[in-house]
Amino acid sequence: MHNHGLGSWMTKRRLKSPEKTALVFDGHETTYRQLADAADRVSAVLRQRGVGKGDRVAYLGENSPEFLQVLFGTVQLGAVFVPVNTRLAPPEVTHVLTDSEAVALIHDPEFTERVAPGVQAARIAHVLVTGEGSADAAGLAPALRGASGGHADADVELGDPAAIIYTSGTTGRPKGAVLSHGNLTWVSMNCIVDYDVVSTDVALMISPLFHVASLGMGALPVILKGATIVLEKGFEPGSALAQIQRHGVTMLSGVPTTYQLMADHPEWAATDLSTLAKLTCGGSAVPTRILNAYEERGLSFSQGYGMTETSPGATSLAPHMTRAKQGSVGVPHFFTDVRIADEHGAMVPRGTVGEIEISGPNVFLGYHGLPEASTDAFTADGWFRSGDLGYLDGEGYLFIADRLKDMIISGGENIYPAEVENLLSDIEHVTGVAVIGVPDERWGEVPWAVLTVREGASVDTEAVRAHLDGKIARYKIPKNAIVVDELPRTASGKVRKGDLRARYTPRV
Template sequence: MNELGLGGWLARRRLRAPDKLALVFDGGAWTYTDFADTAERVSALLAAHGIRKGDTVAYVGENSPHLLAVLFGTVQLGAVFVPVNTRLAPPEIAYVLTDSAARLVVHDPEFDDRLAAIFSGGEAPTTIRTGAGTGNAPGLTTLLASKEPLPASTVMQRDDPAAIIYTSGTTGKPKGAVLTHQNLTFVSLNCVIDYDVVSTDVALMISPLFHVASLGMGALPLILKGGTLVLEKGFEPGRALELIERHSITMLSGVPTTYQLMADHPHWHDADLSSLQKLTCGGSAVPTRILNAYEDRGLSFAQGYGMTETSPGGTTLPPTMSRVKQGSVGLPQFFTDVRVADENGSPLPTGEVGEVQIAGPNVFAGYLNLPEATAEAFTPDGWFRSGDLGYLDDDGYLYIADRLKDMIISGGENIYPAEVENLISDIDGVTGVAVIGVPDDKWGESPWAVLTVRDGAEADTDAVRAHLDGKLARYKIPKNVVVVDELPRTASGKVRKADLRARFGASV
């Protein structure tokens, strides 16, 4: 059998279950036959535009069946898919398209102006709008209707690139993480095994597919198993609750904020959640109040840890251990290894904090066009250096202390913000928290807490400090608490702490 990588998935799904519902979206649905046929028409269209193995095809748009069809149509040719964060400003989109050397860009009409601003001054790649388009400028739907399907035939090696996903860029410019066919296959296998994904699962996709977690740990595992994806362009808690009931959703993924907003919605207590079986949560540990809210409805979470460079899986904490190992991000995923090492790369004993390092077939090939950054990202013996601090317990469960670069050093003492944030997040009314280091003439740095709170709730420095008193060493308790309307976040939901340090550090 020829090795087609991801390019062979849809044809094999079509062969096994041609009439099985694959994608449900606003206004329609595709079977696996529809899905595979459309992806093969995309391949034919791309080939007609000169796209060949190794070329890059970018997509700028919200969740839709055509995003996934372009993904598979691209990899079926051996080309490389580049999903672009739709929240980026024109200069940021321009950087991604230029850095990835995109030969062709498929985009939603809503991004006409941003792309026009990018391409107004020079040579531009071929662009195709989604939708029907116009007579003079036919869109993707119209163009595909005139193409005969082009089945996958390009032989791929496991280490051939399949996608380039740009990191969040919390510091400096984003880097293009090159994910291979092997990376995306094994992260999918890890999820199928660790989350017990089955062909009867129906997953609600409320997170953007340009984000690696939604794509690599949401969409692809379900497609691999032949499940059904319900695609949403965005997240609105009331609508999400309604869709769970309407489509008998069995799987849902999100970040703690997602789940908190759903639990805070007026229809939470009367929403029919009886179909839900599997909830996964990443980004940060699930606060106790959210665990309580969902357990009251008979639901519990699988939690996890990873990053773009690991496609993004690293560890999984199963629902059965959410209380026993509360605060942990779990065990290494099935085909993945995790260790905690000192600055010399030597594994540390149980309980000692060091850098979390990851190895396995899901670990990326490297950063596009950045050989020095790629070399720095790996240890001499080939482990990926996460830049996160953590420790392993006696049972092998991983606990994240914090990002190495976010660690606060106050009076010579190390403070790991995640430890403080987890406790503050349990305060009633707090909806978001970030603890940062702010310059301090006496201590070098002092911890500050930046919060968002629910309407009608209040939180101040005295209340937060009182809540933490006796739970943390005094030097770890924030010196000041600031309430803001919104925390700056990346598309994946991570707080941009560099923005907060720049804002509040400069005001001291």
């Protein structure tokens, strides 16, 4: 038997760089030897409870060393890791646990009440809480101290499932995307090639590891190269700035909102950012005001596009092209291909909007337990149908138009909200924006803008319309602008536009 997948990574890191710092968390350093030994003990604990190849092991917890210990301990057995979004409500947690058919669950103690219905519904026999546990809950820490048996070397191929990660649910009930060992290996290789990850890097991890971007394009490529992760339990801009200066952070990943909050923090100007060399941003295009703030400090971004089903990276825009190709999400990653198709599946000319299709070893195996949805997700020749609209310019750079489901049809004209949102993001004091279609008796649908703004600021419909006037066709300009305290978002930062449409449709 031999594990050709992620389960071999810890053994090889223990051999190649045993005393190198793998993690820094809460002031404590963990070497690769210690991380590998802990993963071995996790696999022993799970194996003693009957967990084997193909079984699903769920994990619900904030960023911590235990997250990575359980991940690598699980895949050593050939079992499948199921990270659960910590922001889910009990019914949503129940769905993930039952749908994935998890046989074991490890969770932080603060989530005990939230997981209880799911544990019962899924009939999960083996439940452990991180830490020491209590009279009512078995603790992971004492279980690991009592574990024995050494490293598990299951028979695992790159094509075998490694993880089930649930989609953000912007198109309905979350589906479990099955990612193989090969998917996660190749997306790591894409990052190493396109973001120039090296073993001397120090990467600050501020986004939740249950999110596929933080895992597939953050933690895993850094570990594969034997670099160091500075792991934060959650994101707080002041703490992130302090960690950059304290540890000489070289790499940082985030979404536009996190970068904006850091730039707005009182310590921004005083923080030493001289070690930062690699900034990556996903989720949406970086607004001009954020580009300006970071360029003033000598920093620029790699931007990109992807989704859970592509592990998640599909394209990347190099920092030196940020201005020249502003608004683009770049070119395909090194081991990935992208094409554009019309509604009949035929390829379209450069500059023509169509559905983005993706191919490569980072594209997922399918949706767990949903054979029809899995088949529908691919073309006849095996390309993944993203459900996103976009076009390739003359040089092969990808521009996103929008998701198919979010397209607004007003008086027979197609409106792609992303185009309008990118412009609205540059209005002073606007911190978040979503453009949705609202029913209209005359036009069928008209666009509305839903905004969040800085505390104490105000933005109204007239300001929005004035900002857009002359920049886009008038039929694309929102007929109404509403300021809200918070936009409903998924864990990956995507706005739940379905929630907004449901909220405002009755007003018409």
